[in-house]
Amino acid sequence: MAAVFCGCGAEEQDRTVVLPPLENHVIDSEKFRIDHIQQYIGSGYAENVLCLAWGDPGTDMLCLLKKEDGGYIYQAIDTGDDTVLSSIFVDDRSLANVSIAPGGGYLSYEVQDGEEMKLIVFCPGQKTWQILHRWEGSEETFSYIWSDDGTMLFSWQNGDTGDAYKEWQVTRYEMEADPKDGFQCIVVRFQMKGNGPAWRSVCPNADGSEIYVREQLSTFGSSMSNEWENGVDGVYTNYDVESNMTAAEVMGESPHTCNWMLLPDTVTAEALPEYSETAVYPVRYTQAGLFVQEENGDLYLIRDIRSQPVKTKLISGKAGAYDPFPCVCVNGDHVFLMEWINYSMYQISGVHIVDGKADGQPVVLYKDNYESLNQIKIVGDQAVVFWGDEFLENNGYRYKVTVLRY
Amino acid sequence: MYRKKRRFFHSILFRISLWILLPGIAGMLLVAYFVEMQMHYYIEKQIAEEMQRVRDNSLLYVRQTLLINDSRMDVAGFELYRNEIEKQLSSAGYREIILCDPEGMLLAGDSKVFGLRKEQEDFARAKEQESAFSVRYGNGGQCEVYFSMPVNLNGQFIGIISSFFDYGELYRGQSDAIERMVWTAVAVFTLICLIIWFTVYRILLPIRKLSRAAGEISAHLADGRQGSMILDKLQFQGRRDEIGELCANYMEMLRVTEEQFQRIREDKERILTLWSSRQEFYNNVTHELKTPLTTISGYAQLMEKNGPGDEELFYIGTEHILKESTRLHRMVVQLLEMQDKADAEDARRLNLAEIVESVTETMKIKANRYDNTLTLKGTKECAPVIGKEDKIRQVLINVIDNAIKYGEPGKPIPIRLTRQAGQVQITVSNQGQGIRKDELETIFEPFYRADKGLSREMGSSGLGLSIAARIMEEHRGRITAASIPGKETVFTISFPAADRKEKV
Numbered sequence: 013m014a015a016v017f018c019g020c021g022a023e024e025q026d027r028t029v030v031l032p033p034l035e036n037h038v039i040d041s042e043k044f045r046i047d048h049i050q051q052y053i054g055s056g057y058a059e060n061v062l063c064l065a066w067g068d069p070g071t072d073m074l075c076l077l078k079k080e081d082g083g084y085i086y087q088a089i090d091t092g093d094d095t096v097l098s099s100i101f102v103d104d105r106s107l108a109n110v111s112i113a114p115g116g117g118y119l120s121y122e123v124q125d126g127e128e129m130k131l132i133v134f135c136p137g138q139k140t141w142q143i144l145h146r147w148e149g150s151e152e153t154f155s156y157i158w159s160d161d162g163t164m165l166f167s168w169q170n171g172d173t174g175d176a177y178k179e180w181q182v183t184r185y186e187m188e189a190d191p192k193d194g195f196q197c198i199v200v201r202f203q204m205k206g207n208g209p210a211w212r213s214v215c216p217n218a219d220g221s222e223i224y225v226r227e228q229l230s231t232f233g234s235s236m237s238n239e240w241e242n243g244v245d246g247v248y249t250n251y252d253v254e255s256n257m258t259a260a261e262v263m264g265e266s267p268h269t270c271n272w273m274l275l276p277d278t279v280t281a282e283a284l285p286e287y288s289e290t291a292v293y294p295v296r297y298t299q300a301g302l303f304v305q306e307e308n309g310d311l312y313l314i315r316d317i318r319s320q321p322v323k324t325k326l327i328s329g330k331a332g333a334y335d336p337f338p339c340v341c342v343n344g345d346h347v348f349l350m351e352w353i354n355y356s357m358y359q360i361s362g363v364h365i366v367d368g369k370a371d372g373q374p375v376v377l378y379k380d381n382y383e384s385l386n387q388i389k390i391v392g393d394q395a396v397v398f399w400g401d402e403f404l405e406n407n408g409y410r411y412k413v414t415v416l417r418y
Numbered sequence: 419m420y421r422k423k424r425r426f427f428h429s430i431l432f433r434i435s436l437w438i439l440l441p442g443i444a445g446m447l448l449v450a451y452f453v454e455m456q457m458h459y460y461i462e463k464q465i466a467e468e469m470q471r472v473r474d475n476s477l478l479y480v481r482q483t484l485l486i487n488d489s490r491m492d493v494a495g496f497e498l499y500r501n502e503i504e505k506q507l508s509s510a511g512y513r514e515i516i517l518c519d520p521e522g523m524l525l526a527g528d529s530k531v532f533g534l535r536k537e538q539e540d541f542a543r544a545k546e547q548e549s550a551f552s553v554r555y556g557n558g559g560q561c562e563v564y565f566s567m568p569v570n571l572n573g574q575f576i577g578i579i580s581s582f583f584d585y586g587e588l589y590r591g592q593s594d595a596i597e598r599m600v601w602t603a604v605a606v607f608t609l610i611c612l613i614i615w616f617t618v619y620r621i622l623l624p625i626r627k628l629s630r631a632a633g634e635i636s637a638h639l640a641d642g643r644q645g646s647m648i649l650d651k652l653q654f655q656g657r658r659d660e661i662g663e664l665c666a667n668y669m670e671m672l673r674v675t676e677e678q679f680q681r682i683r684e685d686k687e688r689i690l691t692l693w694s695s696r697q698e699f700y701n702n703v704t705h706e707l708k709t710p711l712t713t714i715s716g717y718a719q720l721m722e723k724n725g726p727g728d729e730e731l732f733y734i735g736t737e738h739i740l741k742e743s744t745r746l747h748r749m750v751v752q753l754l755e756m757q758d759k760a761d762a763e764d765a766r767r768l769n770l771a772e773i774v775e776s777v778t779e780t781m782k783i784k785a786n787r788y789d790n791t792l793t794l795k796g797t798k799e800c801a802p803v804i805g806k807e808d809k810i811r812q813v814l815i816n817v818i819d820n821a822i823k824y825g826e827p828g829k830p831i832p833i834r835l836t837r838q839a840g841q842v843q844i845t846v847s848n849q850g851q852g853i854r855k856d857e858l859e860t861i862f863e864p865f866y867r868a869d870k871g872l873s874r875e876m877g878s879s880g881l882g883l884s885i886a887a888r889i890m891e892e893h894r895g896r897i898t899a900a901s902i903p904g905k906e907t908v909f910t911i912s913f914p915a916a917d918r919k920e921k922v
Contacts, residue, residue: 049485
């Protein structure tokens with residue numbers, strides 16, 4: 013009966029279907045071509061590797077900090093012939109928030125030293141250390157980002173009062189080589205007035221001369237609103253025992269969002285007009301403009317942010333099951349998206365930005381399986397480098413670095 | 419049984435069932451077929467979309483594998499790094515991977531699988547640089563997809579990739595869903611059919627009852643038992659719809675028919691009675707005529723035989739012959755009077771009171787002879803009627819004569835004249851044995867006579883009351899009799915009263 017009602021379901025059938033010719037976006041992939049792919053799979057367990065960074069553009073050097081023999085070792089590896097160029101002991105204490113500067117010239121980390129926390133920068137080339145900042149306790153939250161040339165470290169952290177909602181700081185540490193002491197550090201700190209619980213984003217430009225800062229209350233874009241007091245007490249300077257520091261206090265103007273352009277060279281701050289009606293999260297501040305991402309994954313370019321901001325949509329939606337993670341080159345003309353297709357497969361797509369607009373749809377450049385993908389970087393607007401963990405059969409992981417040169 | 423079956427196959431219920439079932443089942447099969455086709459279409463569409471992604475990914479995997487290995491993107495590179503490509507595709511979830519060069523020669527993969535695969539159309543298409551997939555639907559819900567594609571990199575055809583994908587789960591899932599849907603539809607359709615069938619059955623039930631009732635009525639039409647017993651069984655008074663209206667009309671038709679039948683039966687009985695009375699009339703006439711003629715004939719023959727010498731016989735015979743011939747003459751006259759219809763032009767205005775008084779006076783002699791007394795009562799005023807005097811007098815004489823003959827001796831015979839409501843009535847009463855109730859209807863028939871023992875006069879013809887009734891009919895009046903046996907009999911003669919202002 014079922015067979016009768018279900019028609020020919022019981023019969024064997026063979027059909028052949030011819031697919032249409034290749035779609036345009038596959039043909040368009042010729043517009044964005046990867047010239048070379050390099051993969052390096054490190055020895056040892058990935059759990060012991062705290063941080064990785066690619067060497068100077070055009071080289072095959074990989075820099076990493078790994079835990080070994082009860083301490084932390086900085087290694088420079090030539091991935092071309094898989095040889096360790098240098099291996100330097102860094103510290104034997106427990107490290108946190110480790111960050112290696114592009115090119116591997118510096119390494120920053122936090123360390124607990126008795127009751128005191130220290131922010132330290134290590135220069136492997138000269139094997140010297142500088143303590144950039146000290147603070148009591150460990151409750152404060154620090155975030156770090158290196159400039160593209162690897163000579164400036166930007167950090168933003170809670171203020172000294174401990175009231176992170178009302179006070180926070182943005183600091184630029186500029187490293188200068190010094191034949192005597194190895195290197196010196198010039199510190200410029202901006203004392204920020206907070207507006208309450210908020211997303212805070214800091215995006216320095218390529219040479220560190222401008223730092224875009226956005227404070228966005230969690231209620232922004234929703235029906236809730238909170239009023240917070242803003243105030244400014246004027247500009248003041250301070251001096252750190254180990255660095256020259258200039259500081260400025262900055263206040264916000266909007267109750268829901270604040271946008272500033274900090275200019276460390278002149279120790280001044282510009283309040284910028286708001287450019288979005290919805291919540292956005294800054295990705296990269298380049299000479300082409302500010303790249304921001306909305307909560308739904310759409311990527312926008314904000315041009316003329318210091319005068320009359322214009323918000324332009326570049327890429328919409330998401331290709332995979334999760335939001336794409338964008339990565340923008342220093343010139344702002346290449347955008348790469350790291351997207352997880354499913355729980356184990358990801359893809360890297362890329363698109364050209366021409367005159368502030370995306371040149372077609374993102375082209376899938378690479379697909380692979382990863383257990384986890386830790387970081388994606390663009391090196392010298394020549395290659396996109398990402399690394400993550402690959403599962404081993406003996407219940408361990410090894411790190412795998414992939415370099416897509418374009 | 420066979421007739422019942424035949425009747426069922428010609429019934430409206432059977433036809434409606436057919437009209438619903440046949441198109442319904444045909445529609446269900448058609449829908450099931452199209453749903454199956456649609457399912458295949460959507461599955462193949464879905465597979466086609468996924469195969470396009472597989473094609474894009476495959477090209478990407480081949481490209482990136484060759485890039486990772488610093489290889490040229492040509493036939494040699496594809497052949498050289500076939501194992502790496504196979505590994506990459508395998509890690510991406512491809513199964514039964516076959517890598518071939520542009521000529522279709524196996525580079526990597528299982529040779530047995532390749533032996534089967536190279537015969538398939540999708541593989542042949544791939545050699546012609548077309549991407550295609552073959553989908554095979556199996557008996558057990560299998561849906562196997564074999565995909566073959568050319569590898570074109572940088573405008574160069576460098577090889578063929580063929581692989582297998584199992585879509586059985588998707589196919590089975592959709593098949594199960596469709597099967598459930600179809601069965602649900604079948605159940606709903608069956609339910610609807612049952613409801614319709616039951617509804618039609620309910621609608622047709624009164625018609626079937628009517629039909630049966632009509633059959634029973636037809637069967638009993640001859641014996642006249644079609645009546646209300648059968649109609650009572652129908653009982654559709656509660657329905658107000660068309661069926662109820664039909665039943666009501668049908669019942670009304672039966673009622674009228676029954677009335678007509680009853681009337682026909684009554685008319686028939688009346689005709690038979692009339693025929694019987696006519697026959698009896700003629701029998702009586704012939705009998706009454708024959709009796710005096712027999713007497714006359716008998717005496718005439720005796721007188722002829724004995725001759726003129728037998729004087730005694732001559733006188734006795736002559737007396738009998740005269741008596742019987744007189745009686746015969748009177749009877750003939752009366753018969754003629756019965757047939758003689760009153761001429762309306764001869765009718766005139768009369769004073770009935772005077773006629774009654776005159777007739778009473780005349781009949782008093784006979785009443786005295788029978789030891790009765792005639793007493794005239796009632797109004798003596800003018801009681802005008804239209805009619806013929808001699809006829810009216812004959813009516814009165816016949817009725818009073820009858821009252822005298824059948825009255826008890828020594829009892830008065832009151833004669834009452836009354837006038838009321840446009841009628842002039844004369845009642846003549848006597849006391850005696852009276853008339854039985856069943857005889858009251860027939861006493862006005864010709865030659866009817868009561869028990870001869872009751873009559874005190876011989877030689878009655880039995881035509882008196884019959885003639886009186888005929889005369890009263892001609893005068894648009896009526897004569898009736900009422901009697902209490904053993905006590906009293908009353909004859910009532912009614913005339914329509916004439917206008918009183920007119921002179922008599």
